[in-house]
Amino acid sequence: MTKHSLGRAACRAAAGIAAVLFMSGTAMAESYRTMSCSELWYERNAIYADNGYCFKTAKARRVFGSACFPPYGKLSRSEQKEVDAIRRWERRKDCL
Numbered sequence: 001m002t003k004h005s006l007g008r009a010a011c012r013a014a015a016g017i018a019a020v021l022f023m024s025g026t027a028m029a030e031s032y033r034t035m036s037c038s039e040l041w042y043e044r045n046a047i048y049a050d051n052g053y054c055f056k057t058a059k060a061r062r063v064f065g066s067a068c069f070p071p072y073g074k075l076s077r078s079e080q081k082e083v084d085a086i087r088r089w090e091r092r093k094d095c096l
Contacts, residue, residue, distance in 0.1 A: 028082075032089040037093055037095035040086050040089055042063070043086055044083055044087065044090070045063070046064070048075070051072075052068050052072050053068060054068035054072060054073065
């Protein structure tokens with residue numbers, strides 16, 4: 001296994017653990033209501049990071065690293081809905 005594939009495996013394992021621990025649906029939306037702008041930013045970008053997005057901003061690269069991998073940030077339908085929900089909360093809180 002290469003160093004790069006180990007990174008992907010670790011990201012996917014962490015994402016799986018996070019998915020088990022995280023709430024879904026209404027409970028998660030309620031959780032977003034109480035999050036700060038920084039927390040919302042992190043949650044949204046963590047979804048992209050789990051999917052190998054190539055971050056361009058210095059802040060995101062510091063937090064999530066500069067390695068990217070397939071599918072290069074392409075989200076599933078449910079992940080896109082989650083990102084959209086987070087963005088709605090970011091707009092409500094004037095984070096964006």
